[in-house]
Amino acid sequence: MISVLIELIKNGFSFFQKKEQNKGELTAQTNHDQNQITLEETRQGFTWRQCLGYVLAFILAWNYIFVPVLDYFGIVIFSLPLGQIFQVLILLLGGS
Structure with missing residues (x-):
């Protein structure tokens, strides 16, 4: 047993x-x-992931380079919300 x-x-x-x-x-x-x-x-070759990467890089450059430089010279332009941009960027890079 x-x-x-x-x-x-x-x-x-x-x-x-x-x-x-x-x-x-x-x-x-x-x-x-x-x-x-x-x-x-x-x-x-050129895929949708690369295109999305270029668009996200342009948006980040817009918010962190172009907007502050133009604001310094007195030209006020809009900035894009970055919360969802960073979420998409993290998913694009393979995170979860």
Whole structure:
């Protein structure tokens, strides 16, 4: 009776250990697939990610370079809200 319980406990532990290994393998496979997608997009040439990067860089340059310089010379121009810009930039760079 005790040997049956010991076997049952061993099988239970091995089941959960395999499940944890599968999660790690799944994460590794997902990362590999994402890297392959990024490599294919870079081989294509000019993509939407590059275009979005240029637009975001222009918006940041507008707010941190052009607006203060023109404001110094007395020319008042609008500045763009940066909260959502930084969120998109973080997502573009691979963050979450």
